[in-house]
Amino acid sequence: AQSVAQPEDQVNVAEGNPLTVKCTYSVSGNPYLFWYVQYPNRGLQFLLKYITGDNLVKGSYGFEAEFNKSQTSFHLKKPSALVSDSALYFCAVRDNGGGFKTIFGAGTRLFVKA
Amino acid sequence: IAGITQAPTSQILAAGRRMTLRCTQDMRHNAMYWYRQDLGLGLRLIHYSNTAGTTGKGEVPDGYSVSRANTDDFPLTLASAVPSQTSVYFCASSLEYTNTGELFFGEGSRLTVL
Incomplete structure (x- = not known):
């Protein structure tokens, strides 16, 4: 069965510092991986996805993610954090074996301190 | 503005009551x-x-039902609400039923069952 793990409930970083939000996955076939962001009392917004090709994927708001097949990871990164990046981040996976479900991680709350 | 509209935004409901959460999208997903x-x-x-x-x-799926009479509307019905159905409910859509497309989310409906 496919699954997603976000090992950190919360990540704290100072404004201007680089940030990493971790995600590992388990699927039976090749994965399709996504990151979403949720601001307070809002719905989720799509940030970026990995389907195939380059392992480094660039997305919205300066975020990027690196797909690592050997480590089954898809960590979200940003070179310089902003206070406005503070939000709840979800990693999600779909497998390409005919499954339809998007499986979400439990979420990681990011706090960026000024 | 194109997107997904959910209603109600928030609702408090007595256990045993019937409730329908509405969802409408105008993206032709x-x-x-x-x-x-x-x-x-x-x-x-x-x-x-x-x-x-x-x-x-x-x-x-237990305790919930849905219908899809047309492309735009996808209501969710709780036939007889129970306290464990207290949650935030999100409607989402994607262009096609494939594994590569990202999801677009509504703003959510917060439901409290007493």
Whole structure:
């Protein structure tokens, strides 16, 4: 069965510092991986996805993610954090074996301190 | 503005009552989904529809029903609400019922069952 793990409930970083939000996955076939962001009392917004090709994927708001097949990871990164990046981040996976479900991680709350 | 509209935004409901959460999209997306979000559990799929006229069960379908009479509308009904259905409910859509497309989310409906 496919699954997603976000090992950190919360990540704290100072404004201007680089940030990493971790995600590992388990699927039976090749994965399709996504990151979403949720601001307070809002719905989720799509940030970026990995389907195939380059392992480094660039997305919205300066975020990027690196797909690592050997480590089954898809960590979200940003070179310089902003206070406005503070939000709840979800990693999600779909497998390409005919499954339809998007499986979400439990979420990681990011706090960026000024 | 194109997107997904959910109603109501918030509702308090007595146990045993019937409730319908409404969802309308104007993006002409074929696939629609209902998720519930609970603290520490991420998002879990309740029901989905890959095109008008068809529906399917997700991870946690018990106690919920859906219909998809047309492309735009995808209501979620709780026939007899129970306290464990207290949650935030998100409607989402994607262009096609494929594994590569990202999801677009509504702003959510917060439901409290007493």
